[in-house]
Amino acid sequence: MPAVFGKGHKKKQLIAQLPLLFARIQMEQHIPPGDFPDCARMQEQLLAQDLTRFPALKPRLLEALEELLTRDIAALMPLLRREEGEAAPGVQGGAFEGARRGPFVEGAEEDEEEEGEGGEDEWVVTKDKAKYDEIFYGLCPLGGKLSGRQARGWMVGSKLPRSVLGRIWQLSDVDRDGMLDAEEFALAGHLIGAKLEGRGLPSDLPPRLVPPSKRRQKGSAE
Numbered sequence: 001m002p003a004v005f006g007k008g009h010k011k012k013q014l015i016a017q018l019p020l021l022f023a024r025i026q027m028e029q030h031i032p033p034g035d036f037p038d039c040a041r042m043q044e045q046l047l048a049q050d051l052t053r054f055p056a057l058k059p060r061l062l063e064a065l066e067e068l069l070t071r072d073i074a075a076l077m078p079l080l081r082r083e084e085g086e087a088a089p090g091v092q093g094g095a096f097e098g099a100r101r102g103p104f105v106e107g108a109e110e111d112e113e114e115e116g117e118g119g120e121d122e123w124v125v126t127k128d129k130a131k132y133d134e135i136f137y138g139l140c141p142l143g144g145k146l147s148g149r150q151a152r153g154w155m156v157g158s159k160l161p162r163s164v165l166g167r168i169w170q171l172s173d174v175d176r177d178g179m180l181d182a183e184e185f186a187l188a189g190h191l192i193g194a195k196l197e198g199r200g201l202p203s204d205l206p207p208r209l210v211p212p213s214k215r216r217q218k219g220s221a222e
Contacts, residue, residue, distance in 0.1 A: 011051050012047075012144060015043050015046050016043075016078060018039055018042060018043050019039050032161070034161035035162050058148065071149075087181075115142040122208065123208065123209075123210075124136070124209060125186050125189075125190045125209070125211075127184045128193075129182075131189075132186035132190075133186065134140040135185075135189070136182050136183075136185045139154060141182075145177075145180060145181050146181075147178075148179070151169075151180055151188070158192045158195075158196060160196070164195060167201055168191045168192060168201065169188065171187070171188075171191060171205055172184045172185070172187045172203075174210065174214040175207070180211075183211035183212070183213055183214070184211060186211075187209065190209075
């Protein structure tokens with residue numbers, strides 16, 4: 001903003017460029033469109049503000065936020081899962097409306113019939129795993145696993161809201177280590193595809209969605 005003259009003109013110019021700014025941030029930071037506020041409403045609110053009083057961006061704070069989203073939030077997922085288990089049955093509203101009737105809200109009966117043909121022991125993601133394996137290894141996993149930072153770019157490319165992607169990550173990180181192996185990544189891809197088709201997310205993984213290696217671990221632990 002100019003120090004003295006031309007503030008009003010510059011302010012209108014900046015606000016008029018807000019749609020382009022949103023698009024640039026979306027592309028550079030891999031943020032889904034659903035996470036942005038309504039652009040017209042934001043422009044209207046900004047017109048009533050004094051932009052010269054807005055504080056400057058602080059790179060250190062942005063770096064701390066990035067670390068929070070990619071590492072700390074993933075570490076909190078097990079606690080969220082525990083709270084959900086202690087809550088009253090049935091999740092209300094949003095993407096989880098009716099999820100307890102799962103595994104998917106819309107067309108659940110058709111999905112169960114189609115995916116249940118091979119029996120409960122058959123992993124329904126198997127048919128698409130080769131496709132997801134190609135993506136998985138293209139993201140250069142370390143030690144056979146992808147970190148949240150590595151997987152995030154591909155996941156947000158689905159354009160799903162971050163709240164939905166967070167839920168998908170929670171369901172897919174079966175062993176709760178904050179990373180995804182090849183099977184968990186394929187599961188995440190399967191759930192993203194289901195959501196893009198208009199179906200809901202399961203409140204918990206049914207047996208046919210649990211990766212085979214995680215079933216063995218669960219059985220041995222019990």
